[in-house]
Amino acid sequence: MITGEDPLGWDTTAAADAYRDRDMRPAEKLIFPAVLQRPGHSPGPDRLVLDGGCGTGAIAAQLTGGGEWRVQALDPSADMLDMAGADRPHARISYRLFDGRTLPRLADDSVDGAVCGLVYCTDPDDDRLTALTAEIHRVLRPGAAYLLADLNPAATGVGYRRRPGPRPT
Numbered sequence: 001m002i003t004g005e006d007p008l009g010w011d012t013t014a015a016a017d018a019y020r021d022r023d024m025r026p027a028e029k030l031i032f033p034a035v036l037q038r039p040g041h042s043p044g045p046d047r048l049v050l051d052g053g054c055g056t057g058a059i060a061a062q063l064t065g066g067g068e069w070r071v072q073a074l075d076p077s078a079d080m081l082d083m084a085g086a087d088r089p090h091a092r093i094s095y096r097l098f099d100g101r102t103l104p105r106l107a108d109d110s111v112d113g114a115v116c117g118l119v120y121c122t123d124p125d126d127d128r129l130t131a132l133t134a135e136i137h138r139v140l141r142p143g144a145a146y147l148l149a150d151l152n153p154a155a156t157g158v159g160y161r162r163r164p165g166p167r168p169t
Contacts, residue, residue: 047112048072050103052136053119057084057095063115064092072106074098101131106139114139114146121150 051060054073063069071093
């Protein structure tokens with residue numbers, strides 16, 4: 001995205017509420033399988049995966065599905081994190097607010113894998129994304145996988161279908 005564009009407002013309550021109703025089936029078919037196969041050399045209960053820009057926690061929840069990973073799930077939206085904690089609580093997921101640039105709670109070479117799903121295409125601040133990428137590189141162990149799953153930026157802002165049926169409670 002281009003620096004100077006209007007932000008998309010992902011840190012607003014309205015965005016979080018709208019995201020709850022998104023049809024995640026395409027991501028479940030296209031993105032989640034790759035996420036589950038790529039975060040590190042071998043899963044284990046002591047292995048840590050970073051979910052940068054976790055939103056409502058959909059990917060984080062998938063990563064903990066078999067109890068294979070501890071997940072540090074970070075997002076700059078308090079509303080998204082509140083939703084993630086309410087809708088997808090898990091003892092192996094730690095949901096935390098972050099500034100979108102820095103990972104001060106994580107030491108160098110301390111993460112076994114990292115995922116950013118649908119983050120880069122929604123953030124118009126190239127400097128913030130550059131800083132985030134450098135931080136992810138800093139915290140990843142040598143040889144650890146980093147999966148970046150995004151949409152074509154030209155497709156952002158396009159209306160998505162709502163999930164059929166009643167709104168989840």
